[in-house]
Amino acid sequence: xxxxxxxxxxxxxxxxxxxxxxxxxxxxxxxxxxxxxxxxxxxxxxxxxxxxxxxxxxxxxxxxxxxxxxxxxxxxxxxxxxxxxxxxxxxxxxxxxxxxxxxxxxxxxxxxxxxxxxxxxxxxxxxxxxxxxxxxxxxxxxxxxxxxxxxxxxxxxxxxxxxxxxxxxxxxxxxxxxxxxxxxxxxxxxxxxxxxxxxxxxxxxxxxxxxxxxxxxxxxxxxxxxxxxxxxxxxxxxxxxxxxxxxxxxxxxxxxxxxxxxxxxxxxxxxxxxxxxxxxxxxxxxxxxxxxxxxxxxxxxxxxxxxxxxxxxxxxxxxxxxxxxxxxxxxxxxxxxxxxxxxxxxxxxxxxxxxxxxxxxxxxxxxxxxxxxxxxxxxxxxxxxxxxxxxxxxxxxxxxxxxxxxxxxxxxxxxxxxxxxxxxxxxxxxxxxxxxxxxxxxxxxxxxxxxxxxxxxxxxxxxxxxxxxxxxxxxxxxxxxxxxxxxxxxxxxxxxxxxxxxxxxxxxxxxxxxxxxxxxxxxxxxxxxxxxxxxxxxxxxxxxxxxxxxxxxxxxxxxxxxxxxxxxxxxxxxxxxxxxxxxxxxxxxxxxxxxxxxxxxxxxxxxxxxxxxxxxxxxxxxxxxxxxxxxxxxxxxxxxxxxxxxxxxxxxxxxxxxxxxxxxxxxxxxxxxxxxxxxxxxxxxxxxxxxxxxxxxxxxxxxxxxxxxxxxxxxxxxxxxxxxxxxxxxxxxxxxxxxxxxxxxxxxxxxxxxxxxxxxxxxxxxxxxxxxxxxxxxx
Ligand SMILES: O=C(CO)[C@@H](O)[C@H](O)COP(=O)(O)O
Numbered sequence: 001x002x003x004x005x006x007x008x009x010x011x012x013x014x015x016x017x018x019x020x021x022x023x024x025x026x027x028x029x030x031x032x033x034x035x036x037x038x039x040x041x042x043x044x045x046x047x048x049x050x051x052x053x054x055x056x057x058x059x060x061x062x063x064x065x066x067x068x069x070x071x072x073x074x075x076x077x078x079x080x081x082x083x084x085x086x087x088x089x090x091x092x093x094x095x096x097x098x099x100x101x102x103x104x105x106x107x108x109x110x111x112x113x114x115x116x117x118x119x120x121x122x123x124x125x126x127x128x129x130x131x132x133x134x135x136x137x138x139x140x141x142x143x144x145x146x147x148x149x150x151x152x153x154x155x156x157x158x159x160x161x162x163x164x165x166x167x168x169x170x171x172x173x174x175x176x177x178x179x180x181x182x183x184x185x186x187x188x189x190x191x192x193x194x195x196x197x198x199x200x201x202x203x204x205x206x207x208x209x210x211x212x213x214x215x216x217x218x219x220x221x222x223x224x225x226x227x228x229x230x231x232x233x234x235x236x237x238x239x240x241x242x243x244x245x246x247x248x249x250x251x252x253x254x255x256x257x258x259x260x261x262x263x264x265x266x267x268x269x270x271x272x273x274x275x276x277x278x279x280x281x282x283x284x285x286x287x288x289x290x291x292x293x294x295x296x297x298x299x300x301x302x303x304x305x306x307x308x309x310x311x312x313x314x315x316x317x318x319x320x321x322x323x324x325x326x327x328x329x330x331x332x333x334x335x336x337x338x339x340x341x342x343x344x345x346x347x348x349x350x351x352x353x354x355x356x357x358x359x360x361x362x363x364x365x366x367x368x369x370x371x372x373x374x375x376x377x378x379x380x381x382x383x384x385x386x387x388x389x390x391x392x393x394x395x396x397x398x399x400x401x402x403x404x405x406x407x408x409x410x411x412x413x414x415x416x417x418x419x420x421x422x423x424x425x426x427x428x429x430x431x432x433x434x435x436x437x438x439x440x441x442x443x444x445x446x447x448x449x450x451x452x453x454x455x456x457x458x459x460x461x462x463x464x465x466x467x468x469x470x471x472x473x474x475x476x477x478x479x480x481x482x483x484x485x486x487x488x489x490x491x492x493x494x495x496x497x498x499x500x501x502x503x504x505x506x507x508x509x510x511x512x513x514x515x516x517x518x519x520x521x522x523x524x525x526x527x528x529x530x531x532x533x534x535x536x537x538x539x540x541x542x543x544x545x546x547x548x549x550x551x552x553x554x555x556x557x558x559x560x561x562x563x564x565x566x567x568x569x570x571x572x573x574x575x576x577x578x579x580x581x582x583x584x585x586x587x588x589x590x591x592x593x594x595x596x597x598x599x600x601x602x603x604x605x606x607x608x609x610x611x612x613x614x615x616x617x618x619x620x621x622x623x624x625x626x627x628x629x630x631x632x633x634x635x636x637x638x639x640x641x642x643x644x645x646x647x648x649x650x651x652x653x654x655x656x657x658x659x660x661x662x663x664x665x666x667x668x669x670x671x672x673x674x675x676x677x678x679x680x681x682x683x684x685x686x687x688x689x690x691x692x693x694x695x696x697x698x699x700x701x702x703x704x705x706x707x708x709x710x711x712x713x714x715x716x717x718x719x720x721x722x723x724x725x726x727x728x729x730x731x732x733x734x735x736x737x738x739x740x741x742x743x744x745x746x747x748x749x750x751x752x753x754x755x756x757x758x759x760x761x762x763x764x765x766x767x768x769x770x771x772x773x774x775x776x777x778x779x
Contacts, residue, residue: 003075003449005067007060007235008254008441010247011052011081011161013037013101018059019435020067020074021442023451025462027433028069031062038098041515042508043105046098049087049164056165057232064234075449076240077225077233078441079169081161083246084183086140088155091642091676092649093167096151100140107143108134108357114142119198121185124290127282131355137184138198141207154674156642158210162244169241170223171650175212178245181293182302186215188292189280209639216243218253218295219444219455242448247437248272249294254440255405255431256463258298258456263401265420265428266436267408269310270351271383273303273390275399283397285353286390295455301399303390307347308383309409311361314347315379319372324413330373331380332415336422336475337482340365341374343382344489350386353393354490358501362493380416381479384423385486391424405429407436414469422475423483432464439463534710535767538733540759542752543568543602543714545738547583547690554588555595557748561741564752568602568624570716570736573617575607578631579688586613586620593621600624604658604716604736606687609633611644618651626656626681626714629667636667642676654678656714660687661695665704672709679734680705684727685717690738694718699730706731706766721746724755728762729769735759 005028009018017032033055038046056079064071087099100106115122115130122128132139137160145152157163160179167173180186185195193215194208216222224238244250248266252274257264263275277299280289287302294300312324321327347361363375391401406428410416421428433439443458452458544566549557558569571589576582589601603622605613610627611634617625625648627634627641634640645655656679657668671677682701685692698715705713715727716736721744724735741751 002073003451004073005069006075006442006445006449006451007063007077008438008443008445009056009060009077009079010250010435010437010441011056011079011165012247012437013082013103016052016055016059017435017438018056018063019438019442020063020069021439021462023446023461025433025439025442025464027435027439029063029066030435030438031059031066033058033062037101041106041512043108045101045104047085047101048098049095049161052161052165053168053232060233060235071235074235074239075451076242076445077169077235078219078242078244078445078448079162079165080244080247080250080437080441081165083160083162083179083248084135084137084140085161086137086144087159087161087164088144088151089157089159089164090154090674091156091646093157093164093173093646094675095164096154097148099161099164100143102135104140105134105357107139110134110142110146111136111139113202114138114198117198117201119195119201121187121190121195121198123282124185124187124288126284126286126355129284133351133355134357135183138195138202138204138207142202142204145204145207150673152206153670155210156639156674156676157212158207159212162246163212166222166241166243169225169229171226172223173212174214174216174222174243176243176245177215177217178249178293180215181290182246182249182288182300184211187290217292218243218245218250219447221448240445240448242441242444244441244444248274249300250440250444251407251436252276252294252300252440253443253455253459254433254436254438254463255407256459257405258294258459261400261402263404264436265387265404265406265410267309267406267410269308269313271305271308271387271410273387273394275301275394275401277301277399279398281398283393285393286397287352301394301397303353303394304351305345305383305386305390306349306351307345307361308386311345311347311379311383312376315376327372327376328413328415330371331377334373334377336381336419336478338365338374338378338381339370340367341370341378342482342485342489343375343378344486344493345379345382345386346490350490352390356494356497358497359490359494360497360500362489364489377415380413380419381423381482382486384416384419385483387420388424388483389487401426403427403429405431407431407434417469418472421469421471423479425471425473425476427471428469430466430469432466531710538710538712539567540728540756540763541567541712541714541734542741542755542759543570543734543736544741544748544752545570545572545690545716545736546742547572548738548742550742555592557742558592558596558599561748561752562596562599564748565756566741566752568600568734570738571601571603571622573603573605573607573613574688578608578628579606581688586616589617589622590620597621602626604656604681605631606658607631611647614644614647614651618648618653622653624654624656624679626658626679628658628660629671630660630663638668638670638674638676641668641671642674645671645676649678656681656712658716659683659701661685661698665701669708672705677711679712679714680709681714681716681736682732683716684719691743692718694720694723699727702727702730702732719755720744721751721754721758724758725762725765728759729765731766733759733763
């Protein structure tokens with residue numbers, strides 16, 4: 001079916017909003033799902049990535065159903081997200097802890113360290129004068145490294161909410177050039193792009209390898225929807241997913257702000273001022289310029305006010321109003337300048353041009369003659385002055401906005417819009433679709449689907465002007481004086497704000513110390529309980545090795561051991577290079593799977609490049625894919641091992657890591673800590689042949705792995721009815737047995753259940769011994 005629609009999804013702070021659009025940019029439907037945010041300590045804000053994923057599925061499904069469109073008529077989807085919301089993921093892309101929401105300020109101390117590092121990458125922070133916000137990626141990652149080193153160490157990927165979503169949609173882990181440029185100190189102007197020097201100065205070199213290694217421009221195709229994602233969203237598998245970026249920046253595209261001189265003003269609880277420039281410059285009091293952050297050659301300069309809609313809403317609630325009509329009417333009756341009332345809009349600090357998190361709001365100049373209309377209008381004026389102050393800093397640095405295209409809450413107030421236009425003396429343009437970020441996503445999706453040739457053409461077709469609010473010259477002249485009074489407030493009040501903040505900080509530190517100790521104890525207890533539950537759930541497993549079976553009658557022998565109670569069947573895939581023997585490959589696995597479909601084929605790869613066989617073995621019917629940490633291609637790199645294990649899991653197999661007898665357990669501890677594998681295989685004989693003598697040196701290794709791992713531990717080689725129990729007593733729950741099962745004194749019908757019984761008995765003994773040791777430790 002010809003694609004006629006695209007889906008744009010705006011992953012905001014409080015909810016996710018999906019819209020179905022046609023190719024002229026007309027929205028057919030919108031649907032939202034809320035996100036809960038947790039505030040575990042003052043200034044901290046966290047979200048659960050599972051909630052993002054659930055919300056995305058719910059919102060997209062509802063939007064499609066409301067629009068009544070056939071999902072096969074959808075050409076592509078694009079999601080934007082809040083930025084910079086940081087998440088640490090394991091190798092399978094699952095979150096290791098809740099995400100640090102963009103507004104989370106716990107890394108203020110680390111932000112100061114970043115600002116002080118003196119690296120050239122700080123050019124985007126007020127030309128090196130800073131400051132750097134705690135909102136950004138590097139301060140947040142540094143906080144993780146310093147305060148939760150285990151999470152930092154275990155994290156296979158540290159990325160943004162955007163990258164998490166795209167990974168789960170497509171299976172591809174990539175970064176967006178937009179997010180990386182505006183919040184990760186990445187620059188297209190630097191060879192390789194990454195802020196390597198800055199990371200080195202901060203001792204954070206590891207972060208560069210944890211970031212997604214590929215960086216894609218906005219609107220590029222990340223990949224097609226996986227089968228699981230397609231089912232989750234109710235869309236066709238393989239549907240193109242376009243690269244998105246920061247919600248506000250995608251809003252620029254939805255407003256058609258992509259030409260030099262244009263500025264997008266995105267209003268909500270805060271204001272964001274995003275200007276488009278074709279020149280790269282840096283200056284005090286502004287953020288950016290971020291080269292190529294929007295499109296190639298389309299650079300962005302940024303300013304921001306933290307409390308705008310939120311300050312107005314705060315006052316409305318304070319005076320007990322449900323809506324804004326009464327306050328707007330009262331404020332409209334007050335003349336510009338509010339008869340001496342001047343406010344400072346820094347209720348949650350100042351983002352630009354002062355960048356002072358400790359600054360606060362103020363209402364000054366009050367007399368007993370003033371009413372709430374004065375205060376309400378003065379608040380609105382202060383927000384408009386704050387915007388003008390940002391424009392002033394931009395003009396001083398070479399960027400003069402010629403028009404402002406505005407979206408969000410402020411567009412609902414004529415008073416507010418007119419005051420903005422009058423104070424700054426520029427036209428304010430409104431477009432037809434107020435949901436600029438969702439439309440911006442839809443535009444990028446349309447480009448990714450090839451339904452419009454490029455972003456400028458898509459903007460021309462999909463963004464439509466609604467009306468223009470022109471400035472009034474006389475009122476502008478009036479406001480110049482009041483603006484001067486506003487500008488004088490911050491320097492006058494700053495010393496008081498800073499000493500009050502120092503007192504608050506001292507109190508907060510005392511409270512946090514008490515809280516932290518309690519939280520750590522609770523976390524430890526939870527981890528122990530989880531590991532205990534995982535251990536209880538493990539099975540006692542025998543995996544007969546078909547290396548000792550009759551190769552002329554393999555299917556018959558496999559059927560026999562499965563019927564005898566073998567939960568797994570061990571298939572040794574030897575390549576004659578990694579071990580001096582050549583055995584079985586994918587065609588035999590395929591044939592076994594076909595003939596004995598209920599056999600769990602536990603494939604053990606003793607091959608030099610296990611990564612070359614993962615897809616083939618999965619397709620052949622392998623149920624477990626175990627490879628060696630020593631294999632060239634893995635080469636003791638837990639990163640490479642985790643990536644291969646994740647590939648195996650993504651193909652529906654369990655993932656196992658194997659160690660030769662001489663390899664110490666330490667080599668795989670990071671892999672275990674990251675939860676990257678389901679099984680650890682410990683060889684108790686030299687790899688290559690069946691019928692060798694069990695080496696008891698494997699037993700302390702079993703115990704060491706069990707101390708760190710709640711998954712399957714399988715011991716392979718030399719297992720007999722005499723030693724099986726002692727191996728399980730050391731902590732193993734699965735044993736490979738070749739000659740004992742297929743060529744032993746007892747037939748498989750006796751040997752298999754006998755081994756299972758011995759493993760179960762050994763595990764019971766292990767449990768009592770570890771419970772006794774724990775009790776001793778507590779005394
Ligand atoms: O991988 C191997 C040996 O390299 C094993 O799987 C053996 O096949 C086990 O056989 P037995 O030692 O139990 O005879």
